[in-house]
Amino acid sequence: MPTENLSDPYAWLERSLRTLHQAHWYRDVKTITGRTGSVVTVEGQDLINFASNDYLGLAGDKRLIQAARDATQTYGTGSTGSRLLTGHRPIHQQLEQAIAALKQTEAALVFSSGYLANIGTIAALVGKRDLVVGDQYNHSSLKKGAILSGATVRDYRHVDLDDLAQQLQTQRAHYRRCLITTDTVFSMDGDLCPLPGLLALAEQYEAMVLVDEAHATGVLGDRGAGVVEHYGCTGQSLIQMGTLSKALGSLGGYVAGSAPLIDFLRNRAPSWIYTTGLTPADTAAAIAAIEIVNQEPERRSRLWDNTAKLKALLSAHFQVLPSDSPILCIQLHSPQDALQLAQRFQNQGIFAPAIRPPTVPTSRLRFSVMAIHTPEQLNQFESLLALL
Ligand SMILES: Cc1ncc(COP(=O)(O)O)c(C=O)c1O
Structure with a gap:
């Protein structure tokens, strides 16, 4: 059977990956070590965790x-x-x-x-x-x-x-x-x-x-x-x-x-x-x-108090999408802007993921609040915002 002229049926995979990279749509995993909570260790760095869906802080309870x-x-x-x-x-x-x-x-x-x-x-x-x-x-x-x-x-x-x-x-x-x-x-x-x-x-x-x-x-x-x-x-x-x-x-x-x-x-x-x-x-x-x-309804109360505080902090610096929940998103112009801002936050000890197309129509940084974020962590976040 002749083989030399047959094209590789999987070659499109690498072409597609190149396109994803060029569009800044490429995704990769980040490794978290240790137990999850309001602080997580991401690739060796301790970060205040605004990236999980663990709203009540129960995954590490x-x-x-x-x-x-x-x-x-x-x-x-x-x-x-x-x-x-x-x-x-x-x-x-x-x-x-x-x-x-x-x-x-x-x-x-x-x-x-x-x-x-x-x-x-x-x-x-x-x-x-x-x-x-x-x-x-x-x-x-x-x-x-x-x-x-x-x-x-x-x-x-x-x-x-x-x-x-x-x-x-x-x-x-x-x-x-x-x-x-x-x-x-x-x-x-x-x-x-x-x-x-x-x-x-x-x-x-x-x-x-x-x-x-x-x-x-x-x-x-x-x-x-x-x-x-x-x-x-x-x-x-x-x-x-x-x-x-x-x-x-x-x-x-x-x-x-x-x-x-x-x-x-x-x-x-x-x-x-x-x-x-x-x-x-x-x-x-x-x-x-x-x-x-x-x-423990008090957990929900703490979650909503923390949400109000974070919303006020973010709104003072950024355009925040309308929200009635502990999910708070900063609207950004491009996937590149989202990736860069996520990196700047990470450099300051904050973990909040860039969310990009095709998951969403426009790029954004997504913060999710937890009931177990402490007042100290939110104060620290406030101070860091001034440094960005
Ligand atoms: C709105 C919504 N529905 C469904 C799911 C899927 O849930 P699960 O993670 O349990 O598969 C998710 C989670 O990613 C979600 O955000």
Whole structure:
């Protein structure tokens, strides 16, 4: 077989990487050593941590660590199979009951990640004859989930209810089912979805609603149940998903809603049925985290106090994107500007990542506040701002 004239089918990879470098879109990992907290050691340098989603500071909490150790002792490291075969333990059910109680829903289902929760739920709910309409800034897992489902997918302009109404009015009648999807806290902006108006439109056009509470759970609402609680929409007919990996300091995702919904997902969500159950350690850590969310509302108060302080500091020096959450973003002109500012902050002992296209349409520096940032750390940040 002649080989000399065959081109390398993988050569495009290096060409694509060169293009990413030229556009300043290239990404690489940074190694963090030691336990996570409000200070982290990044490649040997101690930095005040404004880069994690660990809003309540639970990922390094000794109670979660102990719960994970105990569960590993009891059940072993892996759950050894899918939940429907050998992967179901009493602690999975305990966690699902705790999530349903927090969200005040009839039931909940735990997935092995939030990404898998969105992909599997959307695939179970809609197909070729259906329509998904989502906010243009939705998380990748909602967007990819919609595409993978085979439904017709349309975006509406960010938090724009008029545009959503217009799309529902012109499109809804052509499809069997309709699903509206939205982040409740937008992960790379920090603003909130207009939930009450969105639910009203869903009712008018007979659409299901899937809200992604990944950055809201444990953070918003009087009891930390999320944006649904924050807007007084608890108990309304909608599907709530979220993750155990942010304010809850563990790993895994969940869907909370009516008993028939959860029963249906157990039977039809491929990313729940055909994957290994959440590890005992992650499951037990998440149970411990929800107990803390229930019992220590003062953590949320500290988080919001710290958020107000950091917002005021950043706003005095930079253009900060509108935010109603502990996610605060400085708007910048180019990916290069974002990378340079992130480096200048890092040189001064601050860890805040540059977020660039294609993750977001415009480049920015993203700060996420933690309940465990100390007044001293915030004062130190204030002094450093003057040096930039
Ligand atoms: C809004 C949103 N949804 C879903 C996810 C996915 O969650 P997980 O990290 O548990 O896969 C994330 C996390 O990156 C997120 O920010």
